Amino acid sequence: MTRHAQDNAGDRPVSDATLRDLAGYNIRRASNAVQADLVRTLAPFELRMITYSALVLIVDNPGLRQTQLAEALAIERSNLVVVIDDLERRELIGRNPMPTDRRAYALTATLAGTRLCRKATRAVRAHEARILSLLSEEERQVLASTLRRIEQAANDEG
């Protein structure tokens, strides 16, 4: 069977060694794969990743201001608006003007919000246990500390 030269690569394994030598590429690929499983994990609770993260922080930090929440999640305040609206519409959180600054709002989870957060966190931890099952406790800690140092170094470049 005669094949054109440019056709040859068609059946060879694709080499992605250049990309796989980049830590950023490996982090991104792992992040995307984990995210896909996490999205499935959160779907039964009708929570998106960012909505879940926001709810956790509000439950853990009653009275949190929106500016603090945006900063803690490293997202733009404008991107947070739809998340807060969603949580409030579902009565998972309450938003109260702060006595000292009427333009600021203090966010507090409702009982329903706290319960949903607890259930979702159990599911997220089970998802994590599955995807980390091959790693030892030490490897998990090394991973967390390595990623934090990379995050910090990358932020320092900004």
Add this chain to the structure above:
Amino acid sequence: MTRHAQDNAGDRPVSDATLRDLAGYNIRRASNAVQADLVRTLAPFELRMITYSALVLIVDNPGLRQTQLAEALAIERSNLVVVIDDLERRELIGRNPMPTDRRAYALTATLAGTRLCRKATRAVRAHEARILSLLSEEERQVLASTLRRIEQAANDEG
């Protein structure tokens, strides 16, 4: 100074311990931070991350088919179309019908594409050297292998 109870959290450090205990959250945060610096690194070459990744794979695998490229990057074929169009319009790659299957295209980098890819990769490696400067060679290898195992485990859940 009297302050309302719900106001108290306003000045306390925000606790994100629940989220930081999740490997997925740390991976995502590191990924976002690295991505922000990478976007700045690629901007002078007028390359987006996905466009750069595609160009690297085409340079390294002359004659690559679009289906193979989509698979190697783990993205939908439909999302690849705009990337390929962009690279072709800028004459960084050529797209030729394959003799054995007229519906498939073999992708090959032009000389200009190969040169741009080489320059961009030098800049990306410098960006990586900056954000990884605090990690030893061993830590980098452990990170890569740990992330690969997580990526694989997460994909297996899908």
